[in-house]
Amino acid sequence: MDLLIVLGAIVVVVVVFGWLFKLVKNTIQTVLLVAFLLLVLYFLFGIGPGAVWEQIQAWFGNWLGGR
Numbered sequence: 693m694d695l696l697i698v699l700g701a702i703v704v705v706v707v708v709f710g711w712l713f714k715l716v717k718n719t720i721q722t723v724l725l726v727a728f729l730l731l732v733l734y735f736l737f738g739i740g741p742g743a744v745w746e747q748i749q750a751w752f753g754n755w756l757g758g759r
Contacts, residue, residue: 733739 730741730744733744734741
């Protein structure tokens with residue numbers, strides 16, 4: 693019986709760490725993609741992160757009933 697509990701715990705730990713690894717990997721990929729897009733907008737078109745953020749706030753403000 694103890695062997696089954698240990699094996700079950702090992703399986704749960706492997707699944708949780710696998711999920712955590714995927715979460716961290718996807719988060720890093722998303723951050724790098726956003727940074728790349730902001731750099732492209734800045735260097736090719738001269739659009740800074742502040743302008744992008746203001747536009748996002750305007751969209752969500754209109755969507756949520758603000759502004």
